[in-house]
């Protein structure tokens with residue numbers, strides 16, 4: 001209880017009311033597909049964590065947009081919440097040490113928490129020429145992945161690059177880039193999207209801390225709570241024509257002002273993600289609502305299979 005009170009005091013110091021915090025917990029709970037009766041339990045995970053799993057966060061070939069999205073949301077306190085429930089041992093982007101000191105941190109953490117840490121990976125792994133297409137501290141991405149990932153309790157691939165290869169794996173893919181699961185032949189939890197929605201990462205971690213297990217996954221390793229439905233099936237611009245008249249199905253504001261973007265290339269029917277309900281930037285907006293067709297950024301090989309992203313209206 002004391003710990004919980006201190007947590008709320010810390011929030012208050014940052015100008016965050018208990019109400020704002022509970023609202024965020026409500027969003028996380030809904031995203032996870034749990035009933036609202038779980039909201040207080042989700043709040044407890046943040047306010048009085050029973051465990052803070054050690055995390056080793058690796059970067060391979062990518063743009064770091066996934067980290068930017070996950071820890072630099074528009075409400076800085078949400079990022080801090082994420083950092084409160086995780087014990088981040090190694091993360092190149094946010095850690096203070098560099099060079100040899102950073103390497104030492106990595107080796108120490110992997111040794112100390114062998115079999116107990118969560119490995120979060122961003123970026124694809126080059127597999128051709130013994131992985132020569134990418135190195136950190138003299139070791140190839142492939143060597144690092146082979147060394148670290150099998151020692152983790154679970155590997156969470158954050159972003160389309162670590163999940164399936166992303167832009168690095170686009171044709172002609174000279175470096176033989178692959179997602180981590182493919183490169184190592186292991187099972188990973190994949191949170192794709194370029195960048196992925198941070199709420200899906202938070203939901204996965206909270207699921208683990210609250211229910212003691214990782215969420216149910218589809219055959220592509222994606223949590224079903226987030227990637228179980230197509231964008232098209234949840235789209236506010238969905239409409240259909242009856243006797244030449246457009247019928248707005250959802251009756252939402254967006255639907256009333258907008259039109260389906262299929263004719264200009266929208267890949268929503270072939271893309272599985274929760275963007276229309278979770279939205280980005282703290283639930284503000286997502287590409288289709290902003291007038292941009294979905295380019296399928298969370299699907300494997302979308303750079304090859306979903307292009308051209310735009311279609312000229314005939």
Ligand code: FSX
Pocket residue numbers: 061062063064065066067122123124158159160161162166167193194195196
């Ligand atoms: Fe890839 Fe992430 Fe796109 Fe970028 O780490 S999914 S290029 S947003 O940064 O990996």
Ligand code: SF4
Pocket residue numbers: 231232233235236237238239259260261262266267268269288294
């Ligand atoms: Fe489907 Fe895209 Fe049209 Fe929405 S805009 S209804 S996702 S095709």
Ligand code: F3S
Pocket residue numbers: 193194231271273275286287288293294295296297298
């Ligand atoms: Fe990506 Fe399509 Fe969502 S482009 S962000 S999966 S709407």
